[in-house]
Amino acid sequence: MLAIKELRKNFGNLRALDGVSLTVERGLITGLIGPNGSGKTTLFNVVSGFYAKDGGEIRFKGKRIDSLTPDAIARRGLCRTFQIAKAPEKLTILENMLLAANAQRGENPVSALFKRHSVNKLERENLDTAMELLTMLELAHLRNEFAGNLSGGQKKLLSLGRMLMRNPDLILLDEPTAGVNPTLANELLEVIKSLQKELKRTFLIVEHNMKVIANLCEKVFVLNFGKLLAEGTPEEIQQNEQVLKAYLGGT
Amino acid sequence: MTTINFLIYLLTMIGIYGFLSLSLNFQVGFTGLINFGQVAFFAIGAYTSSLLVCKAGAPVILGFLGGMLLSGLFGYLISIPTKSLKSDYWAIATLAGGEVIRLIALNEGWLTEGAFGVMRIPQPFRALFSMDTYPLFYLILVLVCLAIAYIILSLLSNSPFGRDLKAIRDEEELSLSLGKNTRKLKIEAMIVAGMVAGLGGALFAHYITYISPENFRPIETFLMWAMIIVGGRGNHLGAIVGAVTIQLFNVSTRFIGAYLPFTPGFMAALRMVIIGMLIVAFLVFRPDGLVKERKKIYRFKNDDGEVD
Amino acid sequence: MDIAQILANALVRAAELGLLAVGLTMVFDILKFTNFAHADYAILGAFLVYTFNCGAGLNLFLSVFLAAVAAGLIAVAIDKAIFKGFRKKGTKSVTAMITSLGIAIALRNIVRMIWTSESRTYAIPIQRPLRILGARITPVQIGILITSLVAMIGFHLLLQRTKFGKALRAISDNRVLASACAIDSEKMIQWMWFLATAFGVVGGTMIAMEHLLYPRLGFDILIPIFCAAILGGIGNPYGAMLGALVLALAENVILALDFGHILSFGGLFELGSIQIKTGYKPAISFVILVIVLLLRPTGILGRK
Numbered sequence: 001m002l003a004i005k006e007l008r009k010n011f012g013n014l015r016a017l018d019g020v021s022l023t024v025e026r027g028l029i030t031g032l033i034g035p036n037g038s039g040k041t042t043l044f045n046v047v048s049g050f051y052a053k054d055g056g057e058i059r060f061k062g063k064r065i066d067s068l069t070p071d072a073i074a075r076r077g078l079c080r081t082f083q084i085a086k087a088p089e090k091l092t093i094l095e096n097m098l099l100a101a102n103a104q105r106g107e108n109p110v111s112a113l114f115k116r117h118s119v120n121k122l123e124r125e126n127l128d129t130a131m132e133l134l135t136m137l138e139l140a141h142l143r144n145e146f147a148g149n150l151s152g153g154q155k156k157l158l159s160l161g162r163m164l165m166r167n168p169d170l171i172l173l174d175e176p177t178a179g180v181n182p183t184l185a186n187e188l189l190e191v192i193k194s195l196q197k198e199l200k201r202t203f204l205i206v207e208h209n210m211k212v213i214a215n216l217c218e219k220v221f222v223l224n225f226g227k228l229l230a231e232g233t234p235e236e237i238q239q240n241e242q243v244l245k246a247y248l249g250g251t
Numbered sequence: 252m253t254t255i256n257f258l259i260y261l262l263t264m265i266g267i268y269g270f271l272s273l274s275l276n277f278q279v280g281f282t283g284l285i286n287f288g289q290v291a292f293f294a295i296g297a298y299t300s301s302l303l304v305c306k307a308g309a310p311v312i313l314g315f316l317g318g319m320l321l322s323g324l325f326g327y328l329i330s331i332p333t334k335s336l337k338s339d340y341w342a343i344a345t346l347a348g349g350e351v352i353r354l355i356a357l358n359e360g361w362l363t364e365g366a367f368g369v370m371r372i373p374q375p376f377r378a379l380f381s382m383d384t385y386p387l388f389y390l391i392l393v394l395v396c397l398a399i400a401y402i403i404l405s406l407l408s409n410s411p412f413g414r415d416l417k418a419i420r421d422e423e424e425l426s427l428s429l430g431k432n433t434r435k436l437k438i439e440a441m442i443v444a445g446m447v448a449g450l451g452g453a454l455f456a457h458y459i460t461y462i463s464p465e466n467f468r469p470i471e472t473f474l475m476w477a478m479i480i481v482g483g484r485g486n487h488l489g490a491i492v493g494a495v496t497i498q499l500f501n502v503s504t505r506f507i508g509a510y511l512p513f514t515p516g517f518m519a520a521l522r523m524v525i526i527g528m529l530i531v532a533f534l535v536f537r538p539d540g541l542v543k544e545r546k547k548i549y550r551f552k553n554d555d556g557e558v559d
Numbered sequence: 560m561d562i563a564q565i566l567a568n569a570l571v572r573a574a575e576l577g578l579l580a581v582g583l584t585m586v587f588d589i590l591k592f593t594n595f596a597h598a599d600y601a602i603l604g605a606f607l608v609y610t611f612n613c614g615a616g617l618n619l620f621l622s623v624f625l626a627a628v629a630a631g632l633i634a635v636a637i638d639k640a641i642f643k644g645f646r647k648k649g650t651k652s653v654t655a656m657i658t659s660l661g662i663a664i665a666l667r668n669i670v671r672m673i674w675t676s677e678s679r680t681y682a683i684p685i686q687r688p689l690r691i692l693g694a695r696i697t698p699v700q701i702g703i704l705i706t707s708l709v710a711m712i713g714f715h716l717l718l719q720r721t722k723f724g725k726a727l728r729a730i731s732d733n734r735v736l737a738s739a740c741a742i743d744s745e746k747m748i749q750w751m752w753f754l755a756t757a758f759g760v761v762g763g764t765m766i767a768m769e770h771l772l773y774p775r776l777g778f779d780i781l782i783p784i785f786c787a788a789i790l791g792g793i794g795n796p797y798g799a800m801l802g803a804l805v806l807a808l809a810e811n812v813i814l815a816l817d818f819g820h821i822l823s824f825g826g827l828f829e830l831g832s833i834q835i836k837t838g839y840k841p842a843i844s845f846v847i848l849v850i851v852l853l854l855r856p857t858g859i860l861g862r863k
Contacts, residue, residue: 048428074430088421090485091414092546099418100429104411109439112410113403119410127549144548166429285653332853338653339593340789340852347782347845354842469778473664520671523664530661534654535641
């Protein structure tokens with residue numbers, strides 16, 4: 001589904017990504033781990049179009065996406081979350097969910113004014129979906145709160161909720177459990193797992209925490225100093241000496 | 252001037268500035284675009300309409316439409332660089348852009364009559380009313396137009412379009428990550444805002460019947476900013492409350508000034524000192540303004556989430 | 560106009576704008592917001608110079624020194640009253656920017672209240688211009704060049720050779736980290752305001768000295784200052800100096816090229832030849848500003 005070849009990104013003299021190649025298979029949860037500063041988030045930013053690449057290519061569903069703008073990539077069905085979860089502070093939780101809905105009507109002034117009937121009809125349908133998802137994420141009781149009032153963990157949940165609302169082909173999650181309290185984190189992982197199992201969603205997850213990855217992923221890529229250090233199943237990775245060294249050396 | 256005439260004048264001016272603050276609020280309060288050259292829309296609306304009517308002999312209604320369209324076009328033009336500019340830089344560019352529009356009005360005398368200004372601008376339906384009743388008619392005209400603008404802006408801000416704009420204002424990167432074409436959305440917002448402010452400018456020109464570049468100094472932009480900061484951003488009611496408050500202050504101190512032992516220059520300066528301090532005081536002590544941004548609440552028939 | 564004259568005029572203009580742009584860029588570098596009141600602090604100072612110089616009859620240099628200190632202290636006081644609270648609350652930089660616009664309006668009109676809107680000149684005797692390499696330069700302009708050069712070198716030494724400069728750079732890079740290294744960032748910020756404003760007062764006085772002093776001068780020089788700071792890459796003091804030079808050259812070259820053409824526009828020019836410059840220069844710097852912003856938003860010296 002996603003094929004990255006020889007991807008490069010430099011910041012001045014720093015080679016943040018130094019020829020990384022990896023693939024993400026449809027329907028699986030793929031993990032991306034590595035010590036701090038190994039290039040995980042940079043990879044996300046390049047893949048999702050927020051940074052321009054310095055070399056290599058990225059194919060999504062067979063087509064090149066490495067020169068598209070972030071919004072165009074998102075419209076093709078590749079969506080990402082952010083390490084520090086973002087949520088428009090003066091939109092309510094429910095509005096945050098509606099914001100993410102796919103193929104909305106009334107997103108330009110003309111249709112918003114002159115096609116109000118069909119816009120409202122679709123909004124109602126989206127509202128139903130949003131409420132279902134919020135109930136599943138146990139955020140329904142907060143639906144009329146401003147998103148700015150949520151805790152960091154709740155914002156992480158909300159970002160996941162928006163992803164589900166948007167329903168993209170590939171979801172990139174950047175440290176979905178960082179800053180979330182352990183109970184909530186476990187619930188979150190369960191949600192991700194069940195989404196993959198029941199709804200066959202594809203995920204690429206950046207994590208710092210090896211346990212989370214082991215518990216969640218079928219396939220794992222390890223980055224270190226902008227290079228791919230290892231790939232394999234979680235078990236293989238956990239026994240890989242190089243990986244252990246990088247982690248112990250890094251921390 | 253009798254009290255009633257003064258009141259009608261005051262309300263008309265409040266109404267005209269209502270367009271400008273509604274428009275600025277749509278840019279700043281909803282879309283997060285910091286426009287320090289708002290006066291440019293005002294000038295373009297006023298000049299386009301009066302020149303169309305005075306020089307090309309168009310009917311007033313066409314003048315109004317022309318003013319709106321050209322002002323909207325200007326909104327389109329200045330919103331193009333928002334794609335690549337940080338908001339600080341764009342704010343600086345708009346400040347300068349507003350001045351350039353004024354310089355053009357000042358220097359292109361063949362078109363705009365330069366510093367002399369455009370005089371004897373015709374008023375719509377003037378022949379149907381007497382001297383005493385016409386101001387009242389014009390007030391009603393302004394208020395009806397303002398109500399229409401208010402309703403249209405409310406519909407827009409309550410629509411998915413308005414939601415997208417707020418999302419850009421609060422978290423632009425997130426909006427991009429959700430597939431929003433933020434560039435297009437900003438352009439659309441600026442066109443809408445430009446048209447609203449342009450109509451305000453046209454109504455202004457045909458009300459006072461004489462405009463010159465002096466009417467469109469940067470200080471006008473600051474007055475509009477004072478309106479949305481005092482009134483509150485992110486909701487249309489706040490913009491109107493701000494226009495009422497600031498215009499009430501602005502016009503009434505002009506009136507009171509006649510009874511105080513100060514020179515007009517001193518009074519004008521004092522007025523602007525107070526407005527500058529009001530901007531600062533509100534941002535420090537009451538950043539939300541008099542009217543806070545309100546939540547959009549969706550109502551459900553029951554708590555299971557079924558939509559009403 | 561010949562090339563030597565254009566160069567001379569550009570150097571003088573750069574000397575004036577440079578001092579103002581450096582101050583603006585310092586505030587941005589440390590506090591990460593664009594201070595729209597910067598030019599108005601400077602003009603308030605320039606009016607204080609006028610009062611000390613023409614009112615109290617003090618020597619011009621002493622007047623500038625006193626006014627720079629006074630305006631610097633006012634800037635520090637305003638920071639303590641307003642921006643310090645913003646820093647504590649973590650208010651968005653956009654809010655600080657809009658607040659500075661409010662301060663600018665208040666300051667400009669306080670100046671109008673105290674000194675009226677009349678144009679003024681300092682007590683400098685009319686001097687015969689000297690001829691240097693074919694360019695006509697007045698002694699005042701030479702004084703401007705020397706003062707600005709001395710101030711810039713002083714600023715460079717301060718930034719590079721002193722503990723203060725190092726601490727300032729540390730705060731610019733990372734305020735939280737700097738405080739962790741026992742740098743009293745609040746105190747440093749106050750010094751920064753003081754210096755930026757004092758520099759601005761010197762620059763503002765020099766501009767007023769060469770042309771006229773009036774309350775709206777602050778607004779008239781605002782766009783050129785922004786332009787110089789952005790040309791050089793905002794936040795970069797050396798870039799600001801370079802930007803001022805580039806802008807001044809561009810302004811003078813453009814004015815020299817189009818001189819006859821511009822005159823034919825008519826309208827604005829009953830006020831005498833000096834007004835042509837102040838009236839049209841903002842438009843030139845605006846056009847340059849827009850071109851630079853669109854082509855290279857990080858400025859000539861690139862990313863900071």
